[in-house]
Amino acid sequence: MSTNTDETGWPGKVFTVFKDRLMLLGELRHAGPLAVIGLLVLQLVISFVPALTAMTIERLVDLLLDNEPTTVALALLGSVILVGRLAQIWSTPTSYLIAQRIDAARRVGLTELAMSSPQIGMLEQSRTRELLRIARADPEFWAERTPGTGATAQLGLMTRWVGVVVAALVLTDFAWWLAPLVILPALVSRSIWRRQFMEHIEIERAGVRAGLEADDWRRLAVEWTDGKESRTFGLHNWAVDRWQDRLLVMLSPKWRAGVRSALDQWQIAVVIGPPLIAAFGLIVWQAGEPGGSVAAAAAVLGAGWAILNLLGFADALEIEGAIPGCRAYAELRTTLATSENTSISVAQPLEHGELRPAPLVQFEQVSFSYSDTGPAVLDGLDLEIAPGELLAIVGLNGAGKSTLIKLLGGLYVPSGGRITVDGHDLTHIDPRQWRSRISIVFQDFVRYHLSLLDNVALGYAAVPVDRERVERAAAESGLDRVITRLPQKWDTPLSRTRAGGVDLSGGQWQKVVLTRAMYAFQSGARLLVLDEPTAHLDVKSEFEVFHQLAQYKRRAGVVLISHRLSTVRLADRIVLLDGGRIVESGTHDELMTCDGKYAKLFATQAERFNQGYDDRFDEGEGDAL
Numbered sequence: 001m002s003t004n005t006d007e008t009g010w011p012g013k014v015f016t017v018f019k020d021r022l023m024l025l026g027e028l029r030h031a032g033p034l035a036v037i038g039l040l041v042l043q044l045v046i047s048f049v050p051a052l053t054a055m056t057i058e059r060l061v062d063l064l065l066d067n068e069p070t071t072v073a074l075a076l077l078g079s080v081i082l083v084g085r086l087a088q089i090w091s092t093p094t095s096y097l098i099a100q101r102i103d104a105a106r107r108v109g110l111t112e113l114a115m116s117s118p119q120i121g122m123l124e125q126s127r128t129r130e131l132l133r134i135a136r137a138d139p140e141f142w143a144e145r146t147p148g149t150g151a152t153a154q155l156g157l158m159t160r161w162v163g164v165v166v167a168a169l170v171l172t173d174f175a176w177w178l179a180p181l182v183i184l185p186a187l188v189s190r191s192i193w194r195r196q197f198m199e200h201i202e203i204e205r206a207g208v209r210a211g212l213e214a215d216d217w218r219r220l221a222v223e224w225t226d227g228k229e230s231r232t233f234g235l236h237n238w239a240v241d242r243w244q245d246r247l248l249v250m251l252s253p254k255w256r257a258g259v260r261s262a263l264d265q266w267q268i269a270v271v272i273g274p275p276l277i278a279a280f281g282l283i284v285w286q287a288g289e290p291g292g293s294v295a296a297a298a299a300v301l302g303a304g305w306a307i308l309n310l311l312g313f314a315d316a317l318e319i320e321g322a323i324p325g326c327r328a329y330a331e332l333r334t335t336l337a338t339s340e341n342t343s344i345s346v347a348q349p350l351e352h353g354e355l356r357p358a359p360l361v362q363f364e365q366v367s368f369s370y371s372d373t374g375p376a377v378l379d380g381l382d383l384e385i386a387p388g389e390l391l392a393i394v395g396l397n398g399a400g401k402s403t404l405i406k407l408l409g410g411l412y413v414p415s416g417g418r419i420t421v422d423g424h425d426l427t428h429i430d431p432r433q434w435r436s437r438i439s440i441v442f443q444d445f446v447r448y449h450l451s452l453l454d455n456v457a458l459g460y461a462a463v464p465v466d467r468e469r470v471e472r473a474a475a476e477s478g479l480d481r482v483i484t485r486l487p488q489k490w491d492t493p494l495s496r497t498r499a500g501g502v503d504l505s506g507g508q509w510q511k512v513v514l515t516r517a518m519y520a521f522q523s524g525a526r527l528l529v530l531d532e533p534t535a536h537l538d539v540k541s542e543f544e545v546f547h548q549l550a551q552y553k554r555r556a557g558v559v560l561i562s563h564r565l566s567t568v569r570l571a572d573r574i575v576l577l578d579g580g581r582i583v584e585s586g587t588h589d590e591l592m593t594c595d596g597k598y599a600k601l602f603a604t605q606a607e608r609f610n611q612g613y614d615d616r617f618d619e620g621e622g623d624a625l
Contacts, residue, residue: 030105047163049084099148150322207250214246358387367416379580392568395577439520459516
């Protein structure tokens with residue numbers, strides 16, 4: 001007989017079940033030993049009560065039949081019932097406390113696990129999104145259970161088996177054949193219930209992706225963040241139809257499985273009914289025969305019914321419903337935590353504080369594509385970012401400019417080549433250390449629904465908020481002129497969904513994120529990378545920002561990506577990115593003299609500007625104006 005643990009054979013299935021149950025019990029470590037021990041004692045008491053009740057009833061019936069005093073027996077029976085009831089009362093809040101502690105630990109652990117990945121590529125994969133959805137301790141569907149619920153149910157099942165053994169001893173004392181006659185049908189019916197429930201779990205697991213897609217359409221239909229387009233484009237009914245379609249894809253198989261389960265309940269009746277009728281009939285018949293014991297029959301009936309209740313299916317719902325989430329979490333730990341362990345600190349510790357120097361960054365034959373089958377966005381790129389230099393990167397849309405800065409920030413790992421920082425491979429540098437030296441303003445920056453102060457200070461969250469630095473950065477970016485018109489100044493929430501909150505125009509938000517970068521510089525960042533930092537600003541504001549950035553280059557490297565070539569003409573060096581490579585490099589005057597692609601792009605933009613075109617991205621005026 002094969003002894004491997006492959007899941008296709010019964011040894012493998014047994015091993016998998018055993019491993020899953022141990023995994024659930026392992027979650028109890030988050031609840032604290034005192035709470036777990038307390039619940040274990042309470043559940044053991046609850047498990048002993050049915051058998052003890054049956055034995056005390058037997059004693060009471062014997063005394064009644066013999067016309068003997070029953071005070072002690074009644075007191076004992078009452079005590080057993082009272083203790084059992086108190087144990088049930090106390091076990092409910094204890095179980096709830098333990099489950100909540102475990103679920104809270106899962107939510108924290110899942111968040112930390114997702115944040116632990118230095119790169120974002122793994123989080124973009126559909127499989128990772130699916131695992132994150134399954135692993136979270138916030139059930140949305142009928143078959144889902146939290147790890148806390150599953151762990152307490154598994155502990156309860158173990159203690160109930162103790163009660164089953166004790167109750168079986170009561171049956172065996174009456175007749176050896178009663179225990180298997182009652183226990184075996186209960187186990188078979190439990191197995192049938194488990195199989196039916198596992199079908200529901202598998203169906204739900206198969207429908208997770210459709211559920212994620214349905215959630216995307218739901219947000220488009222009902223959430224205010226997408227409300228502008230969903231209403232002006234007439235997308236509401238369109239989104240609702242697709243939402244319903246995805247929900248039907250997810251739910252229809254479950255509905256059919258539910259109908260099948262309801263129709264299949266006759267199997268439970270066939271498995272349990274005849275053996276119980278036979279067992280109880282024989283017990284009653286023997287009790288009525290000469291020499292039969294009515295008291296023993298009463299005890300046996302009570303013990304048999306207790307076994308059926310102890311081997312019920314309610315706990316199996318909790319256990320099996322929690323296992324997929326625990327498996328998903330374990331898989332996430334393997335895939336995401338591995339990427340964290342690939343980062344090691346550089347041999348020489350990085351300097352801290354404002355005195356640390358700007359880094360020398362070099363791209364050496366760097367190639368990158370977003371998937372194994374996708375086209376190369378960067379192809380053998382060589383680039384040096386020198387300290388004390390204002391470097392401008394230009395190129396047409398799709399040239400790879402934004403991808404380049406994501407690689408520079410360590411959000412992706414090059415498919416080929418390497419990026420070095422002061423001679424050290426970036427993949428061998430602790431991401432937290434590297435990101436304390438760099439500040440990046442992305443083109444699709446985040447608009448946090450927090451106060452203005454928090455929106456700026458989050459640009460360098462590694463240090464405590466320094467109000468003086470924040471205000472100095474605001475003065476340098478021009479944000480201070482916006483602050484004077486806000487109702488609560490720095491404490492104004494930047495969201496209309498918050499009490500007293502306002503929204504800002506595109507240009508004002510751009511000043512907020514520029515202030516983030518300048519605050520990061522004030523706090524110790526020594527490489528500023530700005531992707532289209534002035535796209536929403538007018539020409540005057542843009543010139544002021546560029547002038548301020550030029551001041552920073554004395555103590556930091558500055559990388560500027562802009563579609564406005566009139567802005568970058570004052571940069572120390574301009575590189576033109578095309579086809580995933582640097583095809584031209586030099587000062588503005590040098591590139592114009594070469595009369596290459598840069599010169600042609602500059603001439604085209606200059607002609608449009610002379611004709612009165614304004615290529616500023618304008619989102620309209622906000623509440624603060």
